[in-house]
Structures are given as structure tokens and as C-alpha cells.
Amino acid sequence: MPRIETPWGPWDAAPLSDVVALFRRLPAPWWIAGGYAIELAVGRPYREHGDVDIALLRRDHLAARALLAGWDVHAADPPGSLRPWREGETLPQHVHDVWVREDPEGPWRFQLMLDETEDEEWVFRRDPRIRRPIAGLTLEEGPGVRRLSPEVQLLYKSKGLRPKDELDFAQALPHLTGEQRAWLTDALELLGQSDHPWREALAADARCRG
Incomplete structure (x- = not known):
């Protein structure tokens, strides 16, 4: 995996298998998110990953912090900065991103x-009109392991259109079901992105499939 430098220190992402093994001990729902969620939907590796994202429900974040006792854990509070997240501290509502490392000197x-x-119901934080049952948010990846459904992960990725997001969309598109394509198309429309380039690609893919 590539080592990435940031203003808050370098990233050297842990192997996904190690993070999964850790979170199997969490007594609350969690799932693999980010680029790995798309790669698992595709069924094969196709790019390097600079980080590992694990998602969970805000209502379970104190259980996650307890699991990480002994780790160096920082919250993006406010967004665009980092500060230590103490054990037992309830995070403010505006915090949704947490960085984790073994110790302050490590990556x-x-x-x-x-x-x-x-x-x-899961509620999309960028627009609360977009929601779906929590039970339909993730897919089984193995015993005790779930991943974020690809159309939901692509919705998160649709904002930036970074090269890796474009690649993830291109790789995932042939694997989306008709229902998943329709959900993503409708969500982009609701966000006021009727001219988003992915909507045209989603429509073209639907026509090709007949």
C-alpha cells in the first residue's frame, strides 16, 4: 500500500484483514466502506488503497471507542483538523470522521x-431526504463481515470525482443490479445533480442490458 503524507502525520494503512479481525470483537453493527467496499463488490483487486475505512452507526460510536482502548484515536473536530478523542467522550454531531493509529509516533x-x-433508517448526512432501511445498507462478505452496498458508497464518492472515484465507478458499474442503478440515479437527481456524468453512464448501461 502507498504511504501518504498528511499535515497530521503519515498514513500507512493496516491490512484490511487485520482491521476486520479487530472489529469482529465490536458488539455493534459495522461494515467495510470506502474503496475496499467497491473492490469487494467487483470481486477482484484493481487498485492500491491508501487507507482503510470502517463505517458504523453514530449511536454505536462509544462502543467503538471502547474497543480501541490503547490506540491513539483522533476525531476530525472541526472537519479539516484533528484532536484526541478520549475514551468515554460522546462526539459532537458534526464529527463523522475518526483517524486511528497504534501510538502517537506511528502512522x-x-x-x-x-x-x-x-x-x-440510515440517513445520508449530506441530504436527509436520502435514506433507506439500515437492514438494506450492507451486504454479507463473510462470517461476521459486511460491506457497504456499492450504490451507497458510490453516492459518497460522487461528490469529488477524484481519479480513484472515477475508477471505482467504472469498475463497479457492470456489477450493479437494476435496482442499485436506479437507486443511485434517483439519489443523484434528488441532490440536484441531474447533469452528473455518472447518471448518463448509468442510463447507458441500463440500455445496453436491455
């Missing part, structure tokens, strides 16, 4: 992403 190893909910 960052993985990220936590906190997802919003209302009752038993």
Missing part, C-alpha cells in the same frame, strides 16, 4: 466513518 492505520440514523 495512521485506518479510519472510522460515523453514519446517521433515524429510528431504523
